[in-house]
Amino acid sequence: xxxxVILDDYQHVALRSADWSVLDADxxxxxxxxxxxxxxxxxxxDADxxxxxxxxxxxPRALLAKLPRLKLLTTMxxxxxxxxVRAAEELGITVCGTxxxxxxxSELTWGLILGLVRHIPQDDADMHRGGPWQPRAGIxxxxxxLGLLGLGRLGSEVAKVGQAFGMKTIAWSNNLNRExxxxxxxxxxxxxxxxxxxxxxxxxxxxxRRTEGIIDLPELRRMKRTAYLVNTSRGFIVREKALIEALExxxxxxAALDNYETEPLPLDHPLRSAPNLLLxxxxxxxxxxNHTLWYGQTVENIASWMKGVVIRxxxxxxxxxxSQ
Numbered sequence: 438x439x440x441x442v443i444l445d446d447y448q449h450v451a452l453r454s455a456d457w458s459v460l461d462a463d464x465x466x467x468x469x470x471x472x473x474x475x476x477x478x479x480x481x482x483d484a485d486x487x488x489x490x491x492x493x494x495x496x497p498r499a500l501l502a503k504l505p506r507l508k509l510l511t512t513m514x515x516x517x518x519x520x521x522v523r524a525a526e527e528l529g530i531t532v533c534g535t536x537x538x539x540x541x542x543s544e545l546t547w548g549l550i551l552g553l554v555r556h557i558p559q560d561d562a563d564m565h566r567g568g569p570w571q572p573r574a575g576i577x578x579x580x581x582x583l584g585l586l587g588l589g590r591l592g593s594e595v596a597k598v599g600q601a602f603g604m605k606t607i608a609w610s611n612n613l614n615r616e617x618x619x620x621x622x623x624x625x626x627x628x629x630x631x632x633x634x635x636x637x638x639x640x641x642x643x644x645x646r647r648t649e650g651i652i653d654l655p656e657l658r659r660m661k662r663t664a665y666l667v668n669t670s671r672g673f674i675v676r677e678k679a680l681i682e683a684l685e686x687x688x689x690x691x692a693a694l695d696n697y698e699t700e701p702l703p704l705d706h707p708l709r710s711a712p713n714l715l716l717x718x719x720x721x722x723x724x725x726x727n728h729t730l731w732y733g734q735t736v737e738n739i740a741s742w743m744k745g746v747v748i749r750x751x752x753x754x755x756x757x758x759x760s761q
Contacts, residue, residue: 440462451728492519508531517751540594547595554575586609635660650676
């Protein structure tokens with residue numbers, strides 16, 4: 438019987454999101470993150486199959502080389518920059534992914550935007566603790582400009598909602614062209630125009646060498662002082678130190694983050710005390726809809742691999758880390 442280890446199941450949903458009984462396997466689930474390589478190796482050294490939840494645990498070449506028994510590494514979604522897929526293949530480890538739903542992240546994006554502009558978290562806290570009645574006024578979105586850094590599957594979904602609110606929608610990214618914008622009813626603009634015109638700037642581009650730090654202090658200084666920044670993509674796209682300075686000095690009105698340079702976010706991290714900052718713990722994709730899809734297809738991946746047929750194999754040419 439093979440041994441299958443599931444990592445980072447923080448929500449305790451892995452076993453109830455799929456039928457693992459179809460596998461002739463000893464399935465072990467870990468619900469907390471392993472912070473050191475030693476503790477991680479102790480948990481997976483005897484595993485034939487490891488199930489990785491998105492990018493919560495990294496699998497660089499050095500770690501993979503210490504796992505001679507590992508034969509299948511399956512992860513959620515079709516790319517995972519925390520896994521060195523090319524090294525895994527060279528070491529005889531098959532890496533598979535799953536499909537993933539986009540709408541949970543786009544829906545959370547709008548939850549964050551509305552929370553920011555209408556001060557929903559602050560008003561909720563006031564109501565629960567008996568604070569002042571109607572102490573602040575938010576802003577409406579109709580007629581304001583929604584800027585999208587990226588207009589792929591997620592960005593285009595966010596654009597539709599903005600348009601339904603009556604917002605002007607503009608977009609830019611490194612590879613974005615006018616034709617794509619016209620298809621989405623979005624104005625194609627330069628990076629400078631995106632930064633300077635947006636009342637809400639929402640980030641929906643993939644993390645790469647070209648996009649890492651693409652929002653830094655110079656960009657934040659050019660934003661409207663009344664503007665809001667929302668990042669549900671990846672933490673390294675926005676320089677955290679620069680964002681903290683921008684919030685503390687009032688360069689922008691506020692921001693919302695769902696992704697961070699270090700995850701889980703340390704308890705003493707300065708982001709936790711920054712003003713006008715709405716934080717969620719990287720929950721964009723983690724709706725039960727995706728858990729059902731991810732773990733269901735993970736079981737399919739393992740069952741097919743056990744029969745000698747690899748499905749949803751991860752392409753090392755697509756799965757690149759942020760240094761590429």
